[in-house]
Amino acid sequence: MNAKQDSGKPGLRQKALAGLAGRNLILVGLMGAGKTAIGKLVANTLNLPYIDTDQEIETAARMTVSELFTRYGEPEFRALETRVFERILAEGPAVVSTGGGAFINPVNRELIARSGLSMWLKADLETLWDRVKRRQTRPLLKTENPKQTLKELMDKRYPVYAEAELTVWSRNVRKETVMRDVLKALAGLAENEGTNSDA
Ligand SMILES: Nc1ncnc2c1ncn2[C@@H]1O[C@H](COP(=O)(O)OP(=O)(O)OP(=O)(O)O)[C@@H](O)[C@H]1O
Ligand SMILES: O=C(O)C1=C[C@@H](O)[C@@H](O)[C@H](O)C1
Ligand SMILES: [Mg+2]
Numbered sequence: 013m014n015a016k017q018d019s020g021k022p023g024l025r026q027k028a029l030a031g032l033a034g035r036n037l038i039l040v041g042l043m044g045a046g047k048t049a050i051g052k053l054v055a056n057t058l059n060l061p062y063i064d065t066d067q068e069i070e071t072a073a074r075m076t077v078s079e080l081f082t083r084y085g086e087p088e089f090r091a092l093e094t095r096v097f098e099r100i101l102a103e104g105p106a107v108v109s110t111g112g113g114a115f116i117n118p119v120n121r122e123l124i125a126r127s128g129l130s131m132w133l134k135a136d137l138e139t140l141w142d143r144v145k146r147r148q149t150r151p152l153l154k155t156e157n158p159k160q161t162l163k164e165l166m167d168k169r170y171p172v173y174a175e176a177e178l179t180v181w182s183r184n185v186r187k188e189t190v191m192r193d194v195l196k197a198l199a200g201l202a203e204n205e206g207t208n209s210d211a
Contacts, residue, residue, distance in 0.1 A: 024195050029058055031201030036104035036128035040115035040173055042165060043150050044143035045133040046182040046190060047109035053191040055107035066111045068096045077111070081151040094119055101127045112152075112165075116172050129201075131194065132176035137163055139184050 037054065039047040048064055055062035066077050069092055073080055080089045093111060097120050100108055104127060114120050115130065124130050135143075141159050144150060155161045173179075178197045182190050 024192070024199055025057060027199035027202050028195040029198075031198035031203075032058070032105070032129060033201075034105050036101055036124075037107045037198070038101075038115075038124050038128040038130045039107070039109045039133055040130055040176055041112070041133040041135070041182070042140055042162070042169065042173075043112045043153065044140040044162075045112075045135050046143075046187065047112075047133055049187055050133060050182065050190050050194060051107050051109035053187060054194050057191065057195065058107065061106040063100055063106045063108045065093060065096055065100065065108065065114055068100060069093060069111070072096060076149070078149060078151050090117060093117070094123075097123055104128065112169075115176065116169055121175065129178070129198075130176035131178040131180060131197065132173040133182040133190075134170075134173070134179050135182040137166060139182070140166075142184075 037060075039045075039051050041047055051064070052062050054060075069080070069089070070076055072095075073092060075083070077089065080092070090113070093114055094117065097110075097114065100106070101123055108128070110120075115124070115132075121130075137159075140162055144153065144162070145158070148154070152165070153161055178201075180190065180193045180197050
């Protein structure tokens with residue numbers, strides 16, 4: 013079954029689009045939250061372009077995120093991340109999955125607030141660890157105890173991710189189920205608007 017067929021009730025897709033109201037949907041959250049996996053499903057279902065900021069950075073820099081960190085350091089990576097963000101957000105609407113640290117930068121949060129709807133894909137430590145432990149591509153997790161590092165990042169970043177306009181639990185269920193939760197959260201915005209305009 014493809015994502016469009018699996019998007020639940022027929023009206024859900026339309027309601028989700030109404031809630032998004034032509035804005036970019038910006039997915040934020042830690043490494044392993046499912047920003048890429050869920051983002052692609054959501055984009056496919058809503059017929060919107062899918063963009064991954066890490067991939068855009070890699071294309072612009074002609075090297076991997078890991079290589080960028082090693083050769084130029086994190087500050088240079090963050091500067092490039094903001095430049096890429098400015099361009100992407102101006103080109104929308106699209107579903108944009110961000111690098112795990114992008115929303116932590118207040119400059120990026122301000123850019124997102126202006127042209128997009130932010131959504132935090134929230135997951136617990138065990139779920140995240142289970143998803144990231146096999147791949148060695150994440151420079152921030154190249155530490156002696158990567159699970160502990162992930163926990164420290166959670167403690168530091170979760171209060172900031174909580175500033176996102178919407179939060180969806182990236183639970184340990186089928187990706188299509190999380191994707192539907194994303195659509196429902198967007199649809200909820202359209203319903204609330206209806207309520208407000210009646211008031
Ligand atoms: N609901 C889910 N059920 C099972 N596996 C999942 C689910 N969501 C994501 N995954 C898997 O977990 C792994 C990490 O997900 P993904 O790459 O989408 O995370 P991410 O938030 O984009 O991480 P990063 O910030 O490192 O890019 C992938 O292998 C993905 O297929
Ligand atoms: O959480 C982070 O700060 C990062 C996450 C990745 O997506 C990459 O953007 C990079 O490895 C940094
Ligand atoms: Mg990703």
